[in-house]
Amino acid sequence: MLFAVSLNFAQIQKWFERDPSPLQSVGDDFYKTFDQLVDHFDNTNTKTFKQRFLVNSSVYKNGPLIIMLNGEGTLGAATLAGKYSINYFAEEMNGFMVALEHRYYGESKIDPEMKDMQYLSSKQEIADISKFIPYIKEQYKLKDNKVIVIGGSYTGNIAAWARIQLPFAIDAAIATSGPAMGILDFDRYMKHAQEQFVKITSTQCYHNTTVALTALNKLLVEDPKQFKTLFGLTTEMPDEPTAEDIQVISSYLSTEIIGSIQYYDAPNYDNNGYEGTLQIMCNKFLAPLTRKSTEAEIISSYIANVQPLNIYGELTYKAFIDQLKNPTADSFNTRAWLWQTCTEFGYYQTTDSKQMWGDKQTIESNIKMCYDAFFAEQYQDPDLALTTAYLNDMIDFTNAWYGARNAPRTHIYYTNGRVDPWSELAVVQGLKWTDGQYVGDCVTEWIDNGSHCTDMYLRWKINDPVRERQLNKLKEWLM
Known part of the structure; x- marks a missing residue:
């Protein structure tokens, strides 16, 4: 639907x-x-x-x-x-x-x-x-x-x-x-999400969220073992993650916030005094913190109240691609939708270092996902030039076809x-x-x-x- x-x-x-x-x-x-x-x-x-x-x-x-x-x-x-x-x-x-x-x-x-x-x-x-x-x-x-x-x-x-x-x-x-409109590099998605997060939540919630995400993305690259310890991970995550692994794991770090923006229930949306999705999330996050809280305390509260990782299964790029290539009943729909993004629409939400989400979500990582999941068995494309050209051509065709x-x-x-x-x-x-x-x-x-x-x-x-x-x-x- x-x-x-x-x-x-x-x-x-x-x-x-x-x-x-x-x-x-x-x-x-x-x-x-x-x-x-x-x-x-x-x-x-x-x-x-x-x-x-x-x-x-x-x-x-x-x-x-x-x-x-x-x-x-x-x-x-x-x-x-x-x-x-x-x-x-x-x-x-x-x-x-x-x-x-x-x-x-x-x-x-x-x-x-x-x-x-x-x-x-x-x-x-x-x-x-x-x-x-x-x-x-x-x-x-x-x-x-x-x-x-x-x-x-x-x-x-x-x-x-x-x-x-x-x-x-x-x-x-x-x-x-x-x-x-189809678009390959949909960088405005994450920028819009950040603008709305700043507008809707308090200065303190935005500040602490940025502190947590910046520190966790840095730790994921520099000390993945400590990253695993902080989250108390029971799911598989490599001790030395590849760049592709890091892109996948980094995307999980803001999943709940992004979902709470896209599917935001505004205050009193039900005419029954509902507090607001992001307001509830921020209140939980900030409850154990003060303005003098350390970075470690902010990270701990973020992990406990905003974004756990154990719920996502194996935290590797290979596992993600294997699921797309050999879907189970639980992932058929994901394979189908990603096929459509790779052959018609793009819509890849990229980030940069100026944003609170970090800079790990690149257009190259999304193009590689398309190639590895759907096209690698058909042709060799080590620099992704063919796949990039194909995606651009298909998105242009979609926009021309529908206007x-x-x-x-x-x-x-x-x-x-x-x-x-x-x-x-x-x-x-x-x-x-x-x-x-x-x-x-x-x-x-x-x-x-x-x-x-x-x-x-x-x-x-x-x-x-x-x-x-x-x-x-x-x-x-x-x-």
């Missing part, structure tokens, strides 16, 4: 898997399958695979067909059971709800072992949607019903692109937090949270034709305290007015 961000090496997370709501499925919401074409662009290939979807017609009364697009993760059984804005729109418009699992993710696999990745792309997925809509309309007698697609993050892109490319099949789209921010578009409602680092690549309120953005008959809206896809969560009560505006615009577009 939603765009997992490839947050450096370690931080592969999905917004829809972070929602703690233990809701059960309702109505006739249960898994079904559709015989989907393996390759839409080769008319000699008639092979099919089973693509999963969910249906919920519990509030349907001749309203629109509303399709929730699942992204880089497994389609959850409770997707149509009251967590997300699709339920609100369906109830208000008497809609027929469907959720579609993305090819290669969850159980919608073409290759059960995930070795053959050639049919995984956003273009194939949009073609999947073009075949799926007439099937659903025929299956459930919805021939004359209007169609709305909804997506967030990566599938925010898919929802918008599908509306642009399939206007004959899709009448309107809600596109939340979608990074509409980035400058595509003709109508009947799409774009939302972005100002806290969300992915908004740096999005179609956003305020940019104009002179900035390289064309909006057309669409709506763009900033959510001031919003983070990644927050308007899709019904638990975000302070976004109720946003959803009401989306609803009113959908009704207008469907007239």
Whole structure:
């Protein structure tokens, strides 16, 4: 459903898997399958695979067909059971709800072992949607019903692109937090994250976090044995880590903070006095400290209250690449998403020495990850020149194919949270034709305290007015 961000090496997370709501499925919401074409662009290939979807017609009364697009993760059984804005729109418009699992993710696999990745792309997925809509309309007698697609993050892109490319099949789209542009070196992600951390948290929290991260990154390079001792590591980490090992381990050091920014729950987001995700984290971190605390005390509190490492398994680059090359059931989705970043989008979040995160996350390390995981068996590329050229070519093609921010578009409602680092690549309120953005008959809206896809969560009560505006615009577009 939603765009997992490839947050450096370690931080592969999905917004829809972070929602703690233990809701059960309702109505006739249960898994079904559709015989989907393996390759839409080769008319000699008639092979099919089973693509999963969910249906919920519990509030349907001749309203629109509303399709929730699942992204880089497994389609959850409770997707149509009251967590997300699709339920609100369906109830208000008497809609027929469907959720579609993305090819290669969850159980919608073409290759059960995930070795053959050639049919995984956003273009194939949009073609999947073009075949799926007439099937659903025929299956459930919805021939004359209007169609709305909804997506967030990566599938925010898919929802918008599908509306642009399939206007004959899709009448309107809600596109939340979608990074509409591919980019190889996405250095603005970590810069934006730091800016938001400084803005949201206290001076003391920012200072102490910077002290901890600077010291730990230095110790990781200069004295890895002491680094292991400080964290009390029980997982495997080499006594003499390579540069690649250091890049992986360094990315783990800020995983929780980055996740807490991207998925930030603002104070009172629930209209029930919630304190705020980063505020809670900083309070725990700072509780045992004073302004006179030593560096050692700051590091100890950071490890205890912000970022443990034992939870991540083996801390080596080899283990990371081996998992990508030979995925288990737990890592199929990670392999699929990283394949898409290596063949379509890039999105690699790099850092430099001027940032609190350290300077270990380089564009070279991410390109090497692509090469080692997917291309090394196909060609020799010791200086990564071929792989770099390939990535740049594919990202340029993606931007040309979809138009980035400058595509003709109508009947799409774009939302972005100002806290969300992915908004740096999005179609956003305020940019104009002179900035390289064309909006057309669409709506763009900033959510001031919003983070990644927050308007899709019904638990975000302070976004109720946003959803009401989306609803009113959908009704207008469907007239």
